[in-house]
Amino acid sequence: MASFSAGACHIGSALSCVDILVDLFYRIMEPExxxxxxxxxxxxxxxxxxxxxxxxxxxxxxxxxxxxPEASKEVPGVLHSVGSVGMGxxxxxxxxxxxxxxxxxxxxxxxxxxEGVTYECALFAQHHKxxxxxVLCDNNGxxxxxxxxxxxGVPTDFFKETFPHFYNMPTIKGxxxxxxxxxxxxxxxxxxxxxxxxxxEENGPA
Numbered sequence: 001m002a003s004f005s006a007g008a009c010h011i012g013s014a015l016s017c018v019d020i021l022v023d024l025f026y027r028i029m030e031p032e033x034x035x036x037x038x039x040x041x042x043x044x045x046x047x048x049x050x051x052x053x054x055x056x057x058x059x060x061x062x063x064x065x066x067x068x069p070e071a072s073k074e075v076p077g078v079l080h081s082v083g084s085v086g087m088g089x090x091x092x093x094x095x096x097x098x099x100x101x102x103x104x105x106x107x108x109x110x111x112x113x114x115e116g117v118t119y120e121c122a123l124f125a126q127h128h129k130x131x132x133x134x135v136l137c138d139n140n141g142x143x144x145x146x147x148x149x150x151x152x153g154v155p156t157d158f159f160k161e162t163f164p165h166f167y168n169m170p171t172i173k174g175x176x177x178x179x180x181x182x183x184x185x186x187x188x189x190x191x192x193x194x195x196x197x198x199x200x201e202e203n204g205p206a
Contacts (some may be wrong), residue, residue: 011190016174022049024107038109039090049066086112096133102195109140110137110148113154125162126164130164132167138169
């Protein structure tokens, strides 16, 4: 509902990382841990969770999504602004190096595995033995303009061997909304009133 009210896009990207972020924020991370959301286009899910955890009141959610659904440090609970693909992971590596006694979690997308900076960061993490850095890859198989394997297929083995903790997490883009699941167009689409009602029929108000 908030995304619809804000006219926000990237719905498919937000839905694919729901399970990952719920696990992190409600089951895994401790208050002293640090979190970088490098998968910028899925920020609607992050914002919803931060709102639920009391970082800001519900009436601010639509405003933050309207300002553009990319994780911004202007939003309470967001440590670092992201948007340029791949940059968030480097920030997470720097945080892990600066304080080895603190766990740092970073969520990235499979599309980000194509970025040169991601390879540099993997080598950096291996060289400095950043065992406190945990990288979770939301691997939904799709990116902005097509299937990841068709645009530039990237094997995850390299990253499992270089990052001390790399988790390849198969997900579904647009999960939970039948007409968005595994659809390239779910990356940029906005819901019409008719599509919103159809999505609510499948899942109930949110």
